Amino acid sequence: MIRLSNKKILLCITGGIAAYKTPELTRIFKKNGADVRIIMTESSKEFVAPLSLQAVSGNQIHYSLIDEEAELGMGHIELAKWADVILIAPCTAESISRLSQGRANDLMSAVILASDADLFIAPAMNVKMWGDKVTQKNVKTLKIKNVNFIGPDSGDQACGDVGEGRMSEPQDIAFAIAKSFSSSYLNGMRILITAGPTKEAIDPVRYLTNNSSGKMGYALAESAFLAGAQVDLVSGPVSINAYEGVNLHKINSADEMLEKIKTLINGIDIFIGCAAVADFKPTNYIDSKIKKTDENNMSINLTKNPDILKYASENMKDKIVIGFSAETDNIIENARLKLSKKDLDMIICNDVSDSSIGFDSDNNEVHIITKDYEKKLHKKSKIRIAKEILKNIEPLIN
Numbered sequence: 001m002i003r004l005s006n007k008k009i010l011l012c013i014t015g016g017i018a019a020y021k022t023p024e025l026t027r028i029f030k031k032n033g034a035d036v037r038i039i040m041t042e043s044s045k046e047f048v049a050p051l052s053l054q055a056v057s058g059n060q061i062h063y064s065l066i067d068e069e070a071e072l073g074m075g076h077i078e079l080a081k082w083a084d085v086i087l088i089a090p091c092t093a094e095s096i097s098r099l100s101q102g103r104a105n106d107l108m109s110a111v112i113l114a115s116d117a118d119l120f121i122a123p124a125m126n127v128k129m130w131g132d133k134v135t136q137k138n139v140k141t142l143k144i145k146n147v148n149f150i151g152p153d154s155g156d157q158a159c160g161d162v163g164e165g166r167m168s169e170p171q172d173i174a175f176a177i178a179k180s181f182s183s184s185y186l187n188g189m190r191i192l193i194t195a196g197p198t199k200e201a202i203d204p205v206r207y208l209t210n211n212s213s214g215k216m217g218y219a220l221a222e223s224a225f226l227a228g229a230q231v232d233l234v235s236g237p238v239s240i241n242a243y244e245g246v247n248l249h250k251i252n253s254a255d256e257m258l259e260k261i262k263t264l265i266n267g268i269d270i271f272i273g274c275a276a277v278a279d280f281k282p283t284n285y286i287d288s289k290i291k292k293t294d295e296n297n298m299s300i301n302l303t304k305n306p307d308i309l310k311y312a313s314e315n316m317k318d319k320i321v322i323g324f325s326a327e328t329d330n331i332i333e334n335a336r337l338k339l340s341k342k343d344l345d346m347i348i349c350n351d352v353s354d355s356s357i358g359f360d361s362d363n364n365e366v367h368i369i370t371k372d373y374e375k376k377l378h379k380k381s382k383i384r385i386a387k388e389i390l391k392n393i394e395p396l397i398n
């Protein structure tokens with residue numbers, strides 16, 4: 001089964017016969033929930049109609065590097081940041097050569113050079129072209145740069161030759177891309193993640209809450225599950241779905257979140273507190289709807305909510321406890337303070353005053369801070385941020 005929901009795939013098509021298979025490849029990605037954007041090289045337009053690809057992907061095709069209009073819309077740097085994964089299929093000998101030299105003379109190569117998304121290449125060429133010493137040297141150069149190769153397959157070729165060089169079948173390519181989102185380095189680990197806002201009731205119809213969308217916590221839960229962990233996700237009210245396989249526990253208030261965590265904490269190896277837990281709740285819950293009066297003012301007394309992160313840290317002494325810190329100013333200093341005050345192993349902090357990242361955005365930009373180091377993860381999708389955060393947790397696991 002292929003699962004690609006909400007994955008952002010940048011498909012680059014180059015000028016080979018196998019380009020005729022790319023509408024089918026795009027259809028498979030879309031059917032499995034991915035969002036697909038396409039870059040076509042100049043010569044690829046001779047092999048497959050851009051209009052077909054536009055129709056199947058549901059997005060405008062990107063062609064040119066030097067294009068004022070395109071740069072005003074989704075420019076090459078934005079495309080580079082947008083992608084969770086970049087796939088070149090089919091990839092010609094010429095494009096492999098250009099990429100191995102680190103060129104940036106067309107949209108595809110410039111985007112690839114500017115992106116830190118995982119790159120996959122599905123080569124497609126004549127058997128002699130593939131076996132050529134220079135092509136093989138170029139492939140080796142790219143493999144040293146951690147570029148992943150899918151295929152090529154062996155068999156009958158369009159030119160009549162037989163041998164290695166055929167592009168892998170679209171279904172196999174899609175499978176390899178889906179597999180790239182999973183790994184096994186968290187096999188056997190139990191991870192407890194909190195996500196979303198909490199909702200603190202004032203009366204039966206009113207409550208205090210915040211803008212957290214839950215996207216970052218849900219992305220962490222998905223990535224941890226795909227890395228082999230058993231994941232419990234305790235979530236406040238949000239409008240997104242948890243990844244199939246993640247154990248979702250829905251709660252409303254901070255008190256309910258704490259109670260749920262108490263029932264789950266035994267045997268947990270890693271706790272990640274990503275929820276935006278309300279600091280305060282109304283002191284007295286009013287059973288029936290508060291009536292409007294002639295008064296111009298009213299006040300609500302607030303009481304401090306339980307400190308869930310502190311609870312986790314105090315009750316998981318020899319385990320890993322990670323917190324999030326959403327700040328609008330003095331971001332790093334405040335996060336460092338929280339790290340030491342709550343005795344955390346790591347804190348992830350972001351600037352929620354920037355609306356292009358943080359709370360409701362699909363993107364995030366964070367600082368990872370531990371007692372020993374500090375690292376910035378530049379703006380990218382929350383799924384990619386989640387994967388990188390987990391990779392940074394890996395060295396903390398004994």
Ligand SMILES: Cc1cc2nc3c(=O)[nH]c(=O)nc-3n(C[C@H](O)[C@H](O)[C@H](O)COP(=O)(O)O)c2cc1C
Binds near residue numbers: 016042094129
């Ligand atoms: C009919 C035809 C078929 C071709 N098929 C391939 C192919 O399958 N693989 C390949 O590497 N080049 C193939 N080429 C050559 C490429 O189109 C050519 O090297 C081109 O410059 C590639 O540019 P691009 O990689 O920027 O798209 C073919 C050329 C023609 C005329």
